[in-house]
Amino acid sequence: MTLAAEIDRDGTSPEKLLSPVLSAFWDEPEPWTLETYRRHDGYEGLRKALAMSPDDLIAYVKDSGLRGRGGAGFPTGMKWQFIPQGDGKPHYLVVNADESEPGTCKDIPLLFANPHSLIEGIVIACYAIRSSHAFIYLRGEVVPVLRRLHEAVREAYEAGYLGANILGSGLDLELTVHAGAGAYICGEETALLDSLEGRRGQPRLRPPFPAVAGLYACPTVVNNVESIASVPAILNRGKDWFKSMGSEKSPGFTLYSLSGHVAGPGQYEAPLGITLRQLLDMSGGMRAGHRLKFWTPGGSSTPMFTDEHLDVPLDYEGVGAAGSMLGTKALQCFDETTCVVRAVTRWTEFYAHESCGKCTPCREGTYWLVQLLRDIEAGKGEMADLDKLNDIADNINGKSFCALGDGAASPIFSSLKYFREEYEQHVTGKGCPFDPARSTLWADDTDDTNAHRGVNA
Amino acid sequence: MTAPNQEVSLGMPQLPAPAYPAEVRARLEADAKEVIARYPGSRSALLPLLHLVQSEEGYVSRTGMAFCAELLGLTTAEVTAVATFYTMYRRRPSGDYQVGVCTNTLCAVMGGDAIFDRLKDHLGVGNDETTEDGKVTLEHIECNAACDFAPVVMVNWEFFDNQTPESATRLVDDLIAGRTVEPTRGAPLCTYKETARILAGFPDPRPGAVEATGGAGAASLIGLKLAKGEAVGQARVVGPRGAAPRDTPPHDPSPTEHLSSHDAPQQTSASDPANPAGPAAEEGE
Numbered sequence: 182m183t184l185a186a187e188i189d190r191d192g193t194s195p196e197k198l199l200s201p202v203l204s205a206f207w208d209e210p211e212p213w214t215l216e217t218y219r220r221h222d223g224y225e226g227l228r229k230a231l232a233m234s235p236d237d238l239i240a241y242v243k244d245s246g247l248r249g250r251g252g253a254g255f256p257t258g259m260k261w262q263f264i265p266q267g268d269g270k271p272h273y274l275v276v277n278a279d280e281s282e283p284g285t286c287k288d289i290p291l292l293f294a295n296p297h298s299l300i301e302g303i304v305i306a307c308y309a310i311r312s313s314h315a316f317i318y319l320r321g322e323v324v325p326v327l328r329r330l331h332e333a334v335r336e337a338y339e340a341g342y343l344g345a346n347i348l349g350s351g352l353d354l355e356l357t358v359h360a361g362a363g364a365y366i367c368g369e370e371t372a373l374l375d376s377l378e379g380r381r382g383q384p385r386l387r388p389p390f391p392a393v394a395g396l397y398a399c400p401t402v403v404n405n406v407e408s409i410a411s412v413p414a415i416l417n418r419g420k421d422w423f424k425s426m427g428s429e430k431s432p433g434f435t436l437y438s439l440s441g442h443v444a445g446p447g448q449y450e451a452p453l454g455i456t457l458r459q460l461l462d463m464s465g466g467m468r469a470g471h472r473l474k475f476w477t478p479g480g481s482s483t484p485m486f487t488d489e490h491l492d493v494p495l496d497y498e499g500v501g502a503a504g505s506m507l508g509t510k511a512l513q514c515f516d517e518t519t520c521v522v523r524a525v526t527r528w529t530e531f532y533a534h535e536s537c538g539k540c541t542p543c544r545e546g547t548y549w550l551v552q553l554l555r556d557i558e559a560g561k562g563e564m565a566d567l568d569k570l571n572d573i574a575d576n577i578n579g580k581s582f583c584a585l586g587d588g589a590a591s592p593i594f595s596s597l598k599y600f601r602e603e604y605e606q607h608v609t610g611k612g613c614p615f616d617p618a619r620s621t622l623w624a625d626d627t628d629d630t631n632a633h634r635g636v637n638a
Numbered sequence: 639m640t641a642p643n644q645e646v647s648l649g650m651p652q653l654p655a656p657a658y659p660a661e662v663r664a665r666l667e668a669d670a671k672e673v674i675a676r677y678p679g680s681r682s683a684l685l686p687l688l689h690l691v692q693s694e695e696g697y698v699s700r701t702g703m704a705f706c707a708e709l710l711g712l713t714t715a716e717v718t719a720v721a722t723f724y725t726m727y728r729r730r731p732s733g734d735y736q737v738g739v740c741t742n743t744l745c746a747v748m749g750g751d752a753i754f755d756r757l758k759d760h761l762g763v764g765n766d767e768t769t770e771d772g773k774v775t776l777e778h779i780e781c782n783a784a785c786d787f788a789p790v791v792m793v794n795w796e797f798f799d800n801q802t803p804e805s806a807t808r809l810v811d812d813l814i815a816g817r818t819v820e821p822t823r824g825a826p827l828c829t830y831k832e833t834a835r836i837l838a839g840f841p842d843p844r845p846g847a848v849e850a851t852g853g854a855g856a857a858s859l860i861g862l863k864l865a866k867g868e869a870v871g872q873a874r875v876v877g878p879r880g881a882a883p884r885d886t887p888p889h890d891p892s893p894t895e896h897l898s899s900h901d902a903p904q905q906t907s908a909s910d911p912a913n914p915a916g917p918a919a920e921e922g923e
Binding site: 376 | 676677678679681682683684685686688689710719720723724725726727741742743744746747748749751752779780781782783784785786787788789792794795796797800802821823824825833836837838839841842847848849850851852853854855856857858859860861862863864865866867
């Protein structure tokens, strides 16, 4: 009996639970090419969009219920609608491809395998918001993806999907691919705009919001890669098809990224609302002989969950009701060999390193969190430090200039909530009770399997 | 006594950076103008221009920053402020190959810490240091959006997925020996300077670079294969619930294999009562 048949006894076959749309042809030999994309209805959504009026198009995307896939879940069509029309100013679309949230790994494989879905979505969005210049702000540390974006944009210009009078519609559009230079904070939309203007990437005070005064102080839409890349399929296959997936408030399909101590790490495109248990069941579960200890639903900035939360529907409302956020659907799973203090310390070091320094609660708070956590991890902490951690996190959360501070507080609050006992063990035992060697990818390998690991020549 | 010609700091301001040689300057200026033309506002070209000057010298020199400032009508202070904000701009000459080991939480736990430690030992360098032959600069990096391929090593920002200490030492040995090295995802390696040019927005001119390593990595395809009814997993092992064994003795917190601190300052007198400097003074003292 095949695995699929076995799982189907529970009525939960992967064929029924998953819904590859953006990833549907990634297994073809050259999925990134225009030729492959066209064979899979590429640029058909654009034709349908150009047959509509821009205002009808915005209304259509709004009616589809598409929500931002970058973490916050703001309705995409509504963002477009906020752009003032007839104001005489240039309008800009900026695609946030600065994917850097720890655990998040969906936009990079999407752009590597299917960059044209983003370009088609960009053309549609620019037609809707009356923009004639769009930017893709790609983080710099992913040169293989940059290469394919350069090539896809070149192909799109050559085929008349970019440039002057696109498909005879009268729409002119320039698309600039812009590589960042290594700063997590530039994933924050206003920091991204400052960075794109050639400045240090520090968040701006809002209001004014980017829809009013964004890039070069002109009306600007900033959307995540996956949000924009989802638009062509909605246009081509219809909003009712889109709404047939997911829930009423969280309709559609999305990419879930499973990583960590699981048997089948990777990308799973499914309707919103699938659970981690379903994903683990279909993909082989945790690595053999181990059990789930804690996980993040949407990257390190979303409060962590435990095995109590395996059946939480992974949509905006479901995860929110359980006390976390859907975020980027980065499902980082850690098993019982992992020290939660070590994990949180490392995430906190990341936030301290990436804090832009603009506001005091975040700049100072993350620094002191690191000092305390390193002491606790090394067995030099005191019990009072645990309350101090909570207190400092409380002074960052909601009091910082942007969401980086809130993100830094999330792992502290949630780990103290679920694993306070483990922190206490580090203090009373004057050291870490875990052996990091047991957490590694190769910890359970026999000599034979280890010899075959490591893929580079 | 001071030897002749030895630089002595007298608190004088630094002399202006030397200019590029004329032919370098002419070449860079033509490239820079192409970059600037991509943007409605010229200052937007600053990040790509810093990548461009890095492609010339392998790092962002004072000469490079002065060049950017001049072309964009900015002060060198404005350019320096930006260049020092972003981690991809190097401040000093470094190796041909930048080997970055991800030590953010997930990769670190999956083995990134062990890989980084092995490479430090093997190469005899610390974080952000270069081997004596000038080939390899080792550093630890933050999450590079490849968590489903953990542990990840990046060389000149190409992906080397699912690494082990053994595969990573082989990798750096090959780099040092000048053997051809191909990433798991990405194109055959070029030098750091050549990579910086791509980052400045000039497409990789090498034939086959875009196509290299195929459409998608194995992990990227796993959901698609399952959806098509192709079996990829083994048994289901979500279960059993209950407390983990926690009666193991404290593990020796050896800094080499465990402590999170790879670079930033760790000890302060305020945080460590045992510090010889003593606890920090009470507020108001």
